[in-house]
Amino acid sequence: MVERNPPDATFGWGVVFSEETLGALRDADYETYTQISNSFARWSAIDIHFRGKTVRSHGHVFTGISRKVLLSILQGRCRELGVELTFRREVSDLAVFADADLVVGADGVNGLVRRVHADAFRPALSIHPTKYIWYGANLALDAFTFIFRQNHDGLFQVHAYPFDAHTSTFIVECPESVWRRAKLDTASEADSIAYCEELFGEELNGRRLLSNRSAWINFVTLRSESWHHGNVVLLGDAAHTAHFSIGSGTKLAMEDSIALVDALRRHRDLTTALNDYELERQPVVERFQEAARESSTYFENVSRYAAFEPVQFAFNLLTRSRRISHVNLSVRDPELVRAVDGWFFSRASGRADGVARLSPPPMFAPFTLRGLTLANRTVLVAPNQDSATDGMPDDRLRDALGRCVETGAGLVLTEQTAVSAEGRVTSGSPGIYRAEHGPAWGRIVEDLHERGGRIALQLGHAGRRGSTRPRSKGIDQPLPIGAWQLVSASAIPYGHRSPAPRAVDGRGMATVIAQFGAAARAAHDADIDLLELNFGQGYLVASFLSPLSNRRDDAYGGALDNRMRFAIEVLDAVREAWPGPLAVRMTASDWVAGGFELDDAVTLAATLKAHGCDLVDAVMGQNLVESRPDYGRLFGVPASDRIRNEAGVPTIASGHITTFDEANTILAAGRADLCVLAL
Amino acid sequence: MRVGIGLPTSTPGASRDLLLEWSVRADRGPFSTLAVVDRIAYPNFEPFTALAAAAALTRRIDLATMAAIGPLRNTALLAKQAASIDALSVGRLTLGLAVGARGNDYDAAGIDHRGRGRRLGEQLDEIRTIWEGEQIGPKCARPSGPRLLVGGGSGEALLRMARSSDGYMHGGGPPRAFAGAAARARAAWTDAGRPGAPLLWGMGYYALGEGTSDAGAGYLRDYYAFAGPFADKIAAANLTTPGAVADFVRGYQEAGCDELVLFPTVSSMDQLDRLAEVLG
Numbered sequence: 001m002v003e004r005n006p007p008d009a010t011f012g013w014g015v016v017f018s019e020e021t022l023g024a025l026r027d028a029d030y031e032t033y034t035q036i037s038n039s040f041a042r043w044s045a046i047d048i049h050f051r052g053k054t055v056r057s058h059g060h061v062f063t064g065i066s067r068k069v070l071l072s073i074l075q076g077r078c079r080e081l082g083v084e085l086t087f088r089r090e091v092s093d094l095a096v097f098a099d100a101d102l103v104v105g106a107d108g109v110n111g112l113v114r115r116v117h118a119d120a121f122r123p124a125l126s127i128h129p130t131k132y133i134w135y136g137a138n139l140a141l142d143a144f145t146f147i148f149r150q151n152h153d154g155l156f157q158v159h160a161y162p163f164d165a166h167t168s169t170f171i172v173e174c175p176e177s178v179w180r181r182a183k184l185d186t187a188s189e190a191d192s193i194a195y196c197e198e199l200f201g202e203e204l205n206g207r208r209l210l211s212n213r214s215a216w217i218n219f220v221t222l223r224s225e226s227w228h229h230g231n232v233v234l235l236g237d238a239a240h241t242a243h244f245s246i247g248s249g250t251k252l253a254m255e256d257s258i259a260l261v262d263a264l265r266r267h268r269d270l271t272t273a274l275n276d277y278e279l280e281r282q283p284v285v286e287r288f289q290e291a292a293r294e295s296s297t298y299f300e301n302v303s304r305y306a307a308f309e310p311v312q313f314a315f316n317l318l319t320r321s322r323r324i325s326h327v328n329l330s331v332r333d334p335e336l337v338r339a340v341d342g343w344f345f346s347r348a349s350g351r352a353d354g355v356a357r358l359s360p361p362p363m364f365a366p367f368t369l370r371g372l373t374l375a376n377r378t379v380l381v382a383p384n385q386d387s388a389t390d391g392m393p394d395d396r397l398r399d400a401l402g403r404c405v406e407t408g409a410g411l412v413l414t415e416q417t418a419v420s421a422e423g424r425v426t427s428g429s430p431g432i433y434r435a436e437h438g439p440a441w442g443r444i445v446e447d448l449h450e451r452g453g454r455i456a457l458q459l460g461h462a463g464r465r466g467s468t469r470p471r472s473k474g475i476d477q478p479l480p481i482g483a484w485q486l487v488s489a490s491a492i493p494y495g496h497r498s499p500a501p502r503a504v505d506g507r508g509m510a511t512v513i514a515q516f517g518a519a520a521r522a523a524h525d526a527d528i529d530l531l532e533l534n535f536g537q538g539y540l541v542a543s544f545l546s547p548l549s550n551r552r553d554d555a556y557g558g559a560l561d562n563r564m565r566f567a568i569e570v571l572d573a574v575r576e577a578w579p580g581p582l583a584v585r586m587t588a589s590d591w592v593a594g595g596f597e598l599d600d601a602v603t604l605a606a607t608l609k610a611h612g613c614d615l616v617d618a619v620m621g622q623n624l625v626e627s628r629p630d631y632g633r634l635f636g637v638p639a640s641d642r643i644r645n646e647a648g649v650p651t652i653a654s655g656h657i658t659t660f661d662e663a664n665t666i667l668a669a670g671r672a673d674l675c676v677l678a679l
Numbered sequence: 680m681r682v683g684i685g686l687p688t689s690t691p692g693a694s695r696d697l698l699l700e701w702s703v704r705a706d707r708g709p710f711s712t713l714a715v716v717d718r719i720a721y722p723n724f725e726p727f728t729a730l731a732a733a734a735a736l737t738r739r740i741d742l743a744t745m746a747a748i749g750p751l752r753n754t755a756l757l758a759k760q761a762a763s764i765d766a767l768s769v770g771r772l773t774l775g776l777a778v779g780a781r782g783n784d785y786d787a788a789g790i791d792h793r794g795r796g797r798r799l800g801e802q803l804d805e806i807r808t809i810w811e812g813e814q815i816g817p818k819c820a821r822p823s824g825p826r827l828l829v830g831g832g833s834g835e836a837l838l839r840m841a842r843s844s845d846g847y848m849h850g851g852g853p854p855r856a857f858a859g860a861a862a863r864a865r866a867a868w869t870d871a872g873r874p875g876a877p878l879l880w881g882m883g884y885y886a887l888g889e890g891t892s893d894a895g896a897g898y899l900r901d902y903y904a905f906a907g908p909f910a911d912k913i914a915a916a917n918l919t920t921p922g923a924v925a926d927f928v929r930g931y932q933e934a935g936c937d938e939l940v941l942f943p944t945v946s947s948m949d950q951l952d953r954l955a956e957v958l959g
Contacts, residue, residue, distance in 0.1 A: 473845075475872060
C-alpha cells in the first residue's frame with residue numbers, strides 16, 4: 001500500500017455508512033467490522049430546519065465514524081495482516097509497479113492511475129455549479145441535519161451529521177452567485193469561517209466551526225466506462241464519484257474493494273475476475289450516481305421551493321432522489337407521512353389544518369379549480385381511436401372514454417379534438433366545428449357524467465401534423481387520398497414525408513382564433529367540465545412557439561415574446577368564450593439544442609397564467625421529429641416541477657407514471673397537482 | 680412469452696450443412712422464431728439470403744432479422760427482399776431494423792455512418808408504403824406487410840420505434856436491463872399517441888454443454904471487439920448452464936417480454952437440442 005500523505009492525513013471529517021455496507025463488511029472482514037462498529041455514532045433521525053421550523057423525520061438508520069479513526073483502524077488491520085504500508089511516497093510513474101500481479105488504483109478522483117490509462121477507462125468528468133466547503137463543528141448532533149438559511153446574499157444550505165459524541169461534519173453549500181455576493185470568493189479561511197459561524201449562529205449555539213485545510217470547491221462527478229485495463233483496476237473515487245448530498249464516497253469504495261476481493265477469489269483468471277468485479281459493481285454504482293444526480297439537482301434548485309410549507313418542504317427533500325418514495329417513507333416514518341397526507345388533504349378539501357387526521361394519500365385528495373372539483377388527482381388520457389368521420393365523435397370514441405371513466409380517474413382527457421376540419425390530426429380525429437358536433441359531444445358527456453366522470457376536452461389544431469392516416473401502424477403518415485392543405489407558422493414540413501404546409505397569414509390566424517373561440521362555446525354548451533388547449537407537440541400553436549419551426553419575420557416570429565403572441569391570442573379568445581377551468585398543454589422542451597427549452601416554458605407558463613390559464617399540462621418533445629428524447633423514469637416530472645414552482649401555476653405531470661406510489665410521491669412533494677397515469 | 684432461437688450464421692465454422700439442418704430441426708422444435716443477425720464486415724451469412732434458405736426448409740417457425748442494419752441497404756431493395764421472404768414463408772417474417780453499432784460495416788459498404796438514425800427513420804415509413812403499394816412486389820401475406828420492429832437503446836431510436844413500427848427489439852443484457860428498456864419503449868409508445876402497446880422482443884446468448892463456454896466467450900469477444908472492454912462483459916454474461924438459461928427466460932418473462940430469442944455462440948448442432956431440452 002503506497003500513500004503519498006502521512007498516515008493521519010485526511011480531508012473532511014466524518015464518514016456515513018448504511019446497514020448494507022456494514023453487512024458486507026461483516027462478511028468480508030469481521031475484525032474490522034467489530035472495531036468500526038465499536039467506534040460508531042448511530043442515529044436514526046433527519047432534521048430539516050426551514051423557515052423557522054424544524055421537521056424531524058424518524059426511522060432512517062445512519063452510522064458515522066471519524067475519518068481519522070477509520071484510517072487508523074484500517075491501517076492497524078493492514079499491519080496485522082502483514083500488508084506493507086508506505087506513506088509519504090509520491091508515485092509519478094506506474095512503471096514502479098511493473099512486477100505486480102495487479103495494481104489497484106484507489107487514488108481518488110484526480111488519481112494518477114486513471115489518468116495514465118484514460119484511453120482505456122474513458123472517464124467523463126462533470127463539474128457541479130454550486131460551491132461547497134467541508135467544515136467540522138464541535139457540535140453533538142443527534143440527527144442528520146439539513147439547515148436552510150436565507151440572508152441578504154441568498155439561500156445557503158448545510159448538510160451536517162455527527163461522527164462521534166462531540167463532533168459533526170458541517171458542509172455549507174450555496175449557488176455560485178450567492179457565494180460571490182457574499183464575497184466568499186475572495187474571503188480568507190478565517191473570513192469564511194466567521195461568515196458561516198454568524199450565518200448559522202443559532203444552530204451552532206456558540207460552538208465553533210473547524211477547518212481542515214477547508215476551501216470552497218465545486219463537486220466533480222466522475223463516470224468511467226471501464227474500471228480495468230490489463231492488470232490495473234480502479235476502485236472508489238478513482239473510478240466514480242457521487243455527490244456528497246447522498247453521502248456515499250467511502251461506502252462505495254469499501255463495497256468496491258470487497259467485491260474486488262470476492263471476484264479475485266472466485267476466478268483464477270485475472271481478466272475474468274476483473275470483468276466480474278465490474279459487472280457486479282457498475283450497475284450498483286450507476287444507480288447511486290443517478291440518485292446522487294437527482295439529489296444534487298434538488299440542492300442546486302432548492303430556492304424554487306422557498307415558499308413551501310415546512311412539512312411539504314421536508315417531504316420533497318426526503319424524496320428528492322427517488323430512492324425514498326411515499327411508500328418507503330411511510331414504512332420508515334408513518335407519523336410524518338400521516339402528517340403530510342393530513343396536511344395535503346386538509347388543504348385540498350378546505351378544512352382547517354390538522355383536522356383531517358384520517359386522510360387518504362394525496363392521489364385521492366380532491367382538486368378544485370375555478371369551481372370544478374375533481375374527486376381525485378389522477379388523469380387518464382383516452383387512447384386515440386381515430387374513428388370519427390368528418391370530425392363526428394362516434395360510439396367507439398364514447399366507449400373508449402367510458403372505459404377511462406370506469407377506472408375512477410378524477411379526470412378523463414379526450415383525444416385531441418379539432419377546431420376545424422383542417423385542424424384534424426388524422427382523417428379519423430374527432431372535431432367540434434360543425435353544428436352537429438357540439439350536440440354529439442353533449443350526448444357523450446351527459447352519459448359520462450351519469451357514470452360519475454369528469455371530462456376534459458382537448459382542443460387543438462393539428463397545423464403541419466394534420467392530414468395523416470389513423471395511427472395504428474405509425475404516426476405522421478400522410479393521407480394518400482383525401483389530403484388537405486396544411487398550415488403552420490412557417491412553410492417547413494413536419495416529417496420527411498409530410499407535405500409542405502403553407503405559412504399561415506394574418507387572415508388565417510384570425511380564422512383559427514375564431515374557430516378556437518367557437519369550439520370553446522360549443523364545448524360549454526356540451527357541458528364539458530374542463531377545456532385543455534393543445535399548444536404543444538408540434539401542432540399549429542406549437543409551431544409558433546419553437547424557434548426551429550417558426551422562421552417568421554413579422555410580429556409572430558423572432559423573440560419569445562413574438563413567438564408567444566399567437567398562443568396568447570388564441571388563449572384570450574377561448575378565455576372570453578369559456579368561463580370554466582382552462583388548461584393548456586405545452587411542450588416544455590423540444591429536446592433539441594437551440595429549440596424551445598425549459599426556461600422558455602417557465603416564461604410561457606407565467607404568461608399563460610396571467611391571461612387566465614388555470615392549469616398547465618407539461619409534456620415533452622414532439623415539436624420536431626429530429627430530437628433527442630429521454631424516456632427515462634417519470635421523464636415529464638422535472639418539467640412539471642419547475643413550471644409549477646417557478647411560474648406559480650398548477651400543473652399536470654406526465655411521463656409514464658405507472659404506480660400509485662409514484663403519483664403520491666409527486667403530489668405530496670409538490671411537483672404537480674394532477675398526474676396522468678399510464679395504466 | 681414466446682421463445683425463439685438464433686440461426687448460427689455468424690459463429691465460427693458455420694456451414695451450409697449446419698444452417699440447413701438447424702433450420703429443419705428448429706422448425707420441429709419448441710421454438711417460436713428463427714432469427715439472424717446482420718453484419719457486413721464479418722464472415723457471417725447475409726441475413727436475407729440465410730432466411731430465404733430457411734424459409735424453403737420450414738413450414739411453421741417464424742423468421743426474423745434481429746436486427747438488419749437498415750441504412751446499409753437501399754430502401755426499395757430492402758423492402759423487396761423482406762416482402763420476398765415474407766411471400767416465400769407465407770407471412771412468417773418479422774423485420775427487425777436498427778442502425779447497427781459498428782462503423783466498419785458502414786465503411787465496408789461505402790455508406791456514410793453519419794445521419795444513419797435519420798435515414799433509418801425515413802426507411803421505416805418508406806418500407807411500409809412500399810409493402811402497401813402496388814408498384815414493388817411481391818405481395819406480402821398481410822395487407823400492411825410483415826411485422827416491423829426497431830432496435831437501439833437511445834431516445835432517438837425509441838422515438839423512431841414509436842413513430843413508425845410495431846414494437847421494440849432489445850439488444851441483449853440481463854433481465855433488469857431489458858425491463859428498463861421495455862419501460863422506456865412503452866413510455867415512448869404512449870407518448871407518441873399510439874394506441875395499444877409495442878411488441879417487446881429480447882435476446883440472449885448461450886453455449887450449453889461441456890467445454891463450450893470458452894469457445895462461446897471467444898466468439899462473443901470477437902463479435903463485439905468494437906465495443907472495447909465491454910466485449911468482455913458480454914462474453915462473461917453468456918448463458919452456459921441450463922440453470923442460467925432457465926433463470927434468464929424467467930427473468931425476461933417477468934419483465935414483460937413478448938418474444939425472447941436465444942442465439943447460440945458455437946457452431947454445433949447439439950446446441951439446438953440442448954436448448955430445446957432446457958425449454959422443455
